[in-house]
Amino acid sequence: MAKIKTKFICQNCGYENYKWMGKCPSCNEWNSFVEEIDEKKSKIKKDLKDIKIENIKDVKIDEEDRFKTDIGEMDRVLGGGIVKGSLILVGGDPGIGKSTLLIQIANNLSNKGLKVLYVSGEESVKQIKIRAERIKLESKELYILSETNLDIIKGIIENVSPDILIIDSIQTVYNPDISSAPGSVGQVREGTHILMNIAKRKNIATFLVGHVTKEGSIAGPRVLEHMVDTVLYFEGEAYHSYRILRAIKNRFGSTNEIGMFEMRDIGLVEVQNPSKILISERPRDTSGTIVVPSLEGTRPMLVELQSLVSPTMFGMPRRVAMGIDYNRVILMIAVLEKKVGYNMESYDVYANIVGGLKTKEPAIDLGIISSIASSYRDIPIDSKLTIVGEVGLTGEVRRVNFIEKRIKEAENLGFNTAIVPKANIKDLNKTKGINIIGVNNVLEALDIVL
Ligand code: TYD
Numbered sequence: 001m002a003k004i005k006t007k008f009i010c011q012n013c014g015y016e017n018y019k020w021m022g023k024c025p026s027c028n029e030w031n032s033f034v035e036e037i038d039e040k041k042s043k044i045k046k047d048l049k050d051i052k053i054e055n056i057k058d059v060k061i062d063e064e065d066r067f068k069t070d071i072g073e074m075d076r077v078l079g080g081g082i083v084k085g086s087l088i089l090v091g092g093d094p095g096i097g098k099s100t101l102l103i104q105i106a107n108n109l110s111n112k113g114l115k116v117l118y119v120s121g122e123e124s125v126k127q128i129k130i131r132a133e134r135i136k137l138e139s140k141e142l143y144i145l146s147e148t149n150l151d152i153i154k155g156i157i158e159n160v161s162p163d164i165l166i167i168d169s170i171q172t173v174y175n176p177d178i179s180s181a182p183g184s185v186g187q188v189r190e191g192t193h194i195l196m197n198i199a200k201r202k203n204i205a206t207f208l209v210g211h212v213t214k215e216g217s218i219a220g221p222r223v224l225e226h227m228v229d230t231v232l233y234f235e236g237e238a239y240h241s242y243r244i245l246r247a248i249k250n251r252f253g254s255t256n257e258i259g260m261f262e263m264r265d266i267g268l269v270e271v272q273n274p275s276k277i278l279i280s281e282r283p284r285d286t287s288g289t290i291v292v293p294s295l296e297g298t299r300p301m302l303v304e305l306q307s308l309v310s311p312t313m314f315g316m317p318r319r320v321a322m323g324i325d326y327n328r329v330i331l332m333i334a335v336l337e338k339k340v341g342y343n344m345e346s347y348d349v350y351a352n353i354v355g356g357l358k359t360k361e362p363a364i365d366l367g368i369i370s371s372i373a374s375s376y377r378d379i380p381i382d383s384k385l386t387i388v389g390e391v392g393l394t395g396e397v398r399r400v401n402f403i404e405k406r407i408k409e410a411e412n413l414g415f416n417t418a419i420v421p422k423a424n425i426k427d428l429n430k431t432k433g434i435n436i437i438g439v440n441n442v443l444e445a446l447d448i449v450l
């Protein structure tokens with residue numbers, strides 16, 4: 001068999017060469033060459049007559065085009081289940097629970113009568129079985145294969161024709177035609193390409209597991225994200241048992257949704273009421289903390305905002321934001337300085353969302369302002385009070401979306417007062433158990449809060 005030709009391409013400027021080079025002669029970038037199969041040499045020309053184009057009105061969509069995993073958190077993040085023939089990348093740090101999540105999904109799907117093929121390049125068949133026993137899985141049609149050679153994997157997929165394919169992980173599989181090592185950018189991209197072609201051709205929903213490398217991207221410079229349909233990240237803190245599943249990209253759903261799980265000794269368990277957990281460890285009678293009803297996708301979630309304001313030691317004041325947008329924190333500090341008259345330039349400000357959550361929504365602005373003000377003046381905020389509202393540059397409080405959902409969640413968790421934008425008041429006529437106060441600007445809000 002003639003050897004498939006490969007070439008090396010500079011990832012910076014696209015310069016091509018048949019040998020690897022340390023430095024690109026065209027753009028002078030170092031270490032930018034990646035091996036790829038030379039399409040010109042290996043492509044089979046297709047006859048134009050064989051290519052069919054379709055009128056959009058004749059394209060049929062079935063109701064049944066999604067598989068439900070029956071793990072509610074997962075289905076929601078995917079936008080209502082797995083789309084047939086789609087390619088889903090599940091990224092995360094090693095040890096976070098990707099394999100556990102996928103074997104649980106594989107188990108559920110196989111018990112619904114779907115044929116699932118789980119290919120592991122990291123564990124032996126026995127190790128997979130041990131994990132499945134640990135989390136007490138009993139599967140009907142779940143086939144496991146421990147293999148890393150893409151030629152063999154390809155052959156098995158053709159033979160088995162599964163409905164669902166899981167590749168754990170994309171960094172361990174390799175195409176023997178490419179000389180670079182498994183896990184290199186060239187191999188990872190080639191592997192994804194091959195699997196994508198099979199998935200689309202045979203309509204197999206495919207999960208690719210990807211370890212996040214040190215730089216924080218999946219296998220180097222985010223090479224896979226644009227190739228797949230959906231990118232999910234599984235995150236969590238190493239010393240916390242809670243895990244968050246987040247959609248970074250989704251061709252078939254929203255990217256705002258998050259799913260929450262807890263890693264227990266029997267595998268991953270869905271967290272049905274995240275708000276309760278997120279605010280459970282909240283300290284009492286201390287300044288700098290407030291709970292805000294934020295919205296993650298379609299789900300309201302109560303989160304605790306904390307701030308610490310302390311005198312600046314050396315010249316420039318420090319500003320640190322964790323889990324919230326740094327620029328918004330800077331803006332809120334400027335509003336406090338100018339509109340409320342606080343002397344912020346001689347204080348450091350640290351602001352944080354508790355529980356490893358991240359949000360960028362402006363609806364928490366008023367919460368950020370309140371927690372900073374509470375720490376600055378060292379006055380604790382009533383623990384049964386919550387606040388929501390976007391803050392503009394003149395200190396005005398602007399309306400937020402889905403106010404009713406947010407307030408309902410606060411009410412359910414026992415809050416008795418909610419400060420909301422005045423403009424939102426008319427959307428909120430039905431609440432009974434919680435006292436609603438509308439405000440026009442930051443000064444009015446702080447008068448009530450502190
Ligand atoms: P794993 O799914 O192997 O992580 P990944 O595939 O992302 O590398 O999960 C590894 C960790 O999860 C490991 O430290 C053990 C722990 N774990 C549990 O706590 N409970 C369980 O039921 C299982 C299967 C794993």
Ligand code: MG
Pocket residue numbers: 095098099100122168
């Ligand atoms: Mg794993």
